[in-house]
Amino acid sequence: MDTPAVALMRTSDLIRRAVAVVIDAQGITLQQYNVLRILRGAGADGLPTLEIAERMIEQTPGITRLLDRLEAKKLVRRERCPTDRRQVTCRISGDGLKLLAGLDGPVAEAERVALSGLTPHQLEQLIALLDRTRNSLHAALARRVEITQEAS
Amino acid sequence: MDTPAVALMRTSDLIRRAVAVVIDAQGITLQQYNVLRILRGAGADGLPTLEIAERMIEQTPGITRLLDRLEAKKLVRRERCPTDRRQVTCRISGDGLKLLAGLDGPVAEAERVALSGLTPHQLEQLIALLDRTRNSLHAALARRVEITQEAS
DNA sequence: GCGAAATGCTTGACTCGTCAACTATCGACA
DNA sequence: TGTCGATAGTTGACGAGTCAAGCATTTCGC
Numbered sequence: 001m002d003t004p005a006v007a008l009m010r011t012s013d014l015i016r017r018a019v020a021v022v023i024d025a026q027g028i029t030l031q032q033y034n035v036l037r038i039l040r041g042a043g044a045d046g047l048p049t050l051e052i053a054e055r056m057i058e059q060t061p062g063i064t065r066l067l068d069r070l071e072a073k074k075l076v077r078r079e080r081c082p083t084d085r086r087q088v089t090c091r092i093s094g095d096g097l098k099l100l101a102g103l104d105g106p107v108a109e110a111e112r113v114a115l116s117g118l119t120p121h122q123l124e125q126l127i128a129l130l131d132r133t134r135n136s137l138h139a140a141l142a143r144r145v146e147i148t149q150e151a152s
Numbered sequence: 153m154d155t156p157a158v159a160l161m162r163t164s165d166l167i168r169r170a171v172a173v174v175i176d177a178q179g180i181t182l183q184q185y186n187v188l189r190i191l192r193g194a195g196a197d198g199l200p201t202l203e204i205a206e207r208m209i210e211q212t213p214g215i216t217r218l219l220d221r222l223e224a225k226k227l228v229r230r231e232r233c234p235t236d237r238r239q240v241t242c243r244i245s246g247d248g249l250k251l252l253a254g255l256d257g258p259v260a261e262a263e264r265v266a267l268s269g270l271t272p273h274q275l276e277q278l279i280a281l282l283d284r285t286r287n288s289l290h291a292a293l294a295r296r297v298e299i300t301q302e303a304s
Numbered sequence: 305g306c307g308a309a310a311t312g313c314t315t316g317a318c319t320c321g322t323c324a325a326c327t328a329t330c331g332a333c334a
Numbered sequence: 335t336g337t338c339g340a341t342a343g344t345t346g347a348c349g350a351g352t353c354a355a356g357c358a359t360t361t362c363g364c
Contacts (some may be wrong), residue, residue, distance in 0.1 A: 005167050005263040005274050007282040012164030013209045014289050015157050050342060054330065057165045062321050064344055069319080086342040100161040117288025118281060123156050126281045129274055130159040135165050136269025149311045181349065202312060214351050217312055221349075240311045283335045 015114045022110045026103055031056070032070055033107075035063075036100050039076060039092035046091035048081065075099060172261045178255055183208070184222055185259075188252050191228060191244035198243035200233065227251060267283075282294045 002010065020030045028036070038055050039047060053063040067090060070076040075096035082085035092100075115123060154162065172182045180188070190207050191199060205215040219242060222228040229250035233239035244252075267275060 002279075003260075003263055003280050004254070004267055004282075005171065007279050007286075008164050009168060010209060011282045011286050011289075012160050014286060016161060018215070018289065018292075019157065031320065048342075049344095057162060058320090059322055060342090061323080061344080084330070084342085085309075086170050088343070093300060108155075111155055113292060114289055115156055116292070122281055122284070125277060126285075127154075127156050129157050129270065129278045129281070130156075130163045132269050133267060133278075134159075134163050134166060137163075137170065137266055139171075140265060140268070185352065200312075201314095209353055210350090212312090213314075215355080218350075236312085236360075240313070 004110060015111070018114045019110050022106045023103060026099060027071070027073070028070075028099065032075075033100075033103065035066055035070060036075060036092055036096050038088060040097060040100055042091075042093070046089040048087040048089055049078075052090060065089060070096070167263070171259060171262050172259045175255060178251060180183075180222075180225070180227070180245045180251070183210075183218055184227075185252075185255065187218055187222060187250050188227060188244055191242060192249060192252055194243075196243070198241045200239040200241055204242060221247075 016030065022032050023033045036058055038052055042112055049063055049067065050060055052067075053060045056063070067076060067078060071078055072094075075081055076090055078088050078090050078095055081089050117127065160275075169184065175182050175185045186208055187204055190204055194203075201219065202212055203217055206211045208215070210238050219228060219230060223230055225247075227245055228242055229245055230240050233241050268276065
């Protein structure tokens with residue numbers, strides 16, 4: 001009944017919700033969790049602010065306030081980069097790592113349950129179809145960017 | 153590299169964005185567009201406020217303000233239901249219908265382009281996998297509701 | 305037919321996404 | 335060295351999602 005696009009968004013929202021329940025229980029939001037995971041992956045060197053934004057899907061301005069809230073909760077630390085004072089280096093704190101460690105299992109389990117209606121083979125199929133979709137979407141966006149740049 | 157859940161959310165966000173560009177150009181947001189489509193589908197009888205919320209994915213409180221903005225733009229009208237004065241009946245206006253009519257084509261085209269990386273057969277597969285996922289997710293949620301109700 | 309519970313909706317407070325505009329810093333080049 | 339353009343990030347403003355609380359109105363049990 002739904003178009004593929006609508007089906008995709010509906011399904012995504014349901015899963016988002018299922019996962020968010022688990023994360024909210026620890027006092028942070030899904031997006032804050034995403035930032036923390038990115039920072040954990042970056043290790044002790046940390047990451048400049050906009051690098052984090054790029055790895056999320058987000059447009060840049062939102063990331064500042066997201067980090068503000070995480071810093072207020074003492075889950076990340078920020079400091080001006082000494083070699084390039086425009087940049088702000090962000091690092092996950094010990095508290096942040098502890099919080100993440102407690103969430104790894106429950107989040108994986110929530111995802112597993114959310115997708116438990118599919119067989120392993122179907123999961124592979126799904127991933128493949130989604131990857132293909134994203135690739136062609138990225139290509140389409142890139143084309144559009146070229147065109148607008150030419151026009152300017 | 154991504155888990156299926158992450159791939160799903162990333163893909164959904166990209167498509168959401170591609171579609172939103174087209175809709176924003178007409179001065180309304182994706183969610184406002186969704187409400188208008190639901191109301192157009194409901195016809196002249198309109199729908200009570202919470203019925204609209206149910207057909208979106210949304211939690212109830214948001215719908216009031218969404219309708220506030222649509223009413224301010226004169227795209228919907230609202231009036232208290234005379235037989236049950238708790239309800240507020242919402243109807244799409246002539247302006248709303250006109251705006252939707254101008255968006256039908258471009259939105260369908262944007263969705264088509266967004267998914268143009270998949271063959272028709274793959275699209276069917278994708279829809280089937282997504283439907284299956286939602287069904288099992290709904291079942292899981294229903295189970296959880298039962299449990300919490302028993303516990304209370 | 306009256307009080308209590310249920311229903312339908314609204315409001316307040318907070319998080320997040322996004323656009324436009326702004327500040328600070330860096331780099332290149334004259 | 336001083337200026338100009340790019341880069342990194344921040345701020346303001348608004349739409350939206352979500353929780354908890356609140357206000358009518360209606361319905362149900364007695």
